[in-house]
Amino acid sequence: MRTHLATLWRAPRRPSVQDAALAALLLVGTWAGTGAPAVSGGWIAGLPWLPEPVARWVLVGLCVAAVAVRRRWPIPALAVATLAVVARMALAVGPVPADLAVPIVLYTIAVTRRRPVSLAVLGATLAVAAAWSVYVSLDGKPNGWLYDGPLGGGQERPPGATGPPPEPAHDDDVPMRHGEVPAALGPTAWGGIPVLGSLVVVAWAVGWGVRSRRAYLGELRARARDLERERDQRAALAAAAERARLTRDLHDVVAHGLAVIVMQAQGGAAAFATRPSDTLTALETIVATGRASLADIRHVLSASGQVDDSARPTPGLAQLPSLVDQVRRAGTPVELRVDGSPPPLPAGVDVSSYRIVQEALTNTMKHAGAGARAQVLVSYRDDELRLEASDDGTGTSSGATSTGNGLRGMRERVSLLGGEVVAGPGPDGGYVVRARIPLTPGETA
Structure with missing residues (x-):
């Protein structure tokens, strides 16, 4: 039970789950902003088998899918999203939340790819936006986005009108009255340099800033790991140096004490038969030397914290x-x-x-x-x-x-x-x- 709960708790942190949630949010926002598609009698030029409302939602689905796979295939996802947005503008429709797929995917590329690659992708996207702006300005047709609102061009279509706009009932030299529709509407211009170009530049800048900050934090973490490793190495070297010092001290103490004891034992053994008093003196010297060596060893070990012998003075030239x-x-x-x-x-x-x-x-x-x-x-x-x-x-x-x-x-x-x-x-x-x-x-x- 705890394992399943832990898995559910970690699920929202997975990148794939986050991307799917963001794609679903864009889809719901697009649906809420435009309503369910109504079947109309309009047809896309060159695709007579696909109704226009269905085509619009297919393009929205491509944008949403590009957001869902933006971490796995960012550059192909950006290409699909850009083509889908251009196709939507060619259908003379206004912007919807799903069109944010282009700056979102470009942000992902700026975060996950090297700067030359992300700059090249940004340049290609801006080139598409610039080419679209030039095309819309030279096609000789009015803006097809007939929306009388903050982002619209002030034109209106009659309520309930669907499909291609009707032909005007007056001469071209006669000014149109409010509520009339021009003869031939062209592609929309909202996806050009002023709007979409600005969005993609901002998205790239934010993505590159996030990448730079992550790289900086990564360097800080790497430096902290290096410092910790260096501290551990210094501690190991200090311990090795202390062991070497302890070994040298013990060698000096033991070698000196044993040398004195061996010489006294040899002298005592040689004098035992003829000079017993000298043998006794040698034994006393052996005992004193052994005790002194043991005390010195105890003092050496106390210096390393293994034995408490602070009462014995440190050996030096005074001794x-x-x-x-x-x-x-x-x-x-x-x-x-x-x-x-x-x-x-x-x-x-x-x-x-x-x-x-x-x-x-x-x-x-x-x-x-x-x-x-x-x-x-x-x-x-x-x-x-x-x-x-x-x-x-x-x-x-x-x-x-x-x-x-x-x-x-x-x-x-x-x-x-x-x-x-x-x-x-x-x-x-x-x-x-x-x-x-x-x-x-x-x-x-």
Whole structure:
């Protein structure tokens, strides 16, 4: 039941139903304005088998049918309507509502067709109207529309007169009296340039205005869809960037913590037989490093909103001494040097700088080899921050970091900040990581 009601509710919105309703309205208006056709003794010249009133209503039916199919076949419908209106004017009849089929169909063409096509159709219609005006003015016959009203020519036919007009009963030089009919009435002139031409021009202008407005609204809707799509893309890129940042942070934290734990476990196992106290110290360092790494992971996840850990401070260059002490306890001597006075740094620069040094020291512990020493230099300048982490080891740090996430993560971090990272073997051996991060006046708080 609801489906049928919904179908009935949507039916008036269908274009075919609207066209049929408009055609029916024109037919009813024509019938009400002229009355039912009365059979008369008049005949159309050349068609003796068709009574004149029937012919008039056949032409009205063609106009109504053109309106009913104006969306499906607009140009053929306009041609049929134009020919039907011209034929009606040739029968010396006045305008009726059905004759509005010509401007209505032309309006449809202006709305649905491209401008060159609609202009060509408008020009052809105006040419027909102009040709009809010239023909009527040169046929030498008076206007056949005998209607004494606002649109008529002031002539009258006798009441009840049908068929061809009678011949006059006086000489041509004698003026006609009121109520008399001229000898030969010609086609009507209401369908020429002054009336029909003006209507079709107005109909085309209105149709083209509607088409332009629809195109403008379509562009607005397309632009709104593009903006919405762009917003979704930006949100997706932001989410991807956040996932990449989270991955880099987790990699740095886990890699550093595991490197320290592995080194302490190896040292503790080697000293277990001869120096149990050193083994105990190594185990304590493993426990402390594990807890610190878990806390750091918890803090990284809290930054993405997955874990609430707002009590732990954000890691930054201020925590470098603690990081260096942790690496020293793991068995790798580290020298930290700071040049310049540290200014207030943006959070992104501060965290990224800390992670770069952390990753560089992790690679030293993992790949520099036994007995390697590390040096960390932090240089604050007016317009940039420089970081340098080097070691004197003999391991394969270059190959290890270039194929993993460590060096790639450093470069991604610094690239987002507008800086650059250079990593490779040092001039005197070992491995060196250098990073340069610009500091513009607007970035320092």
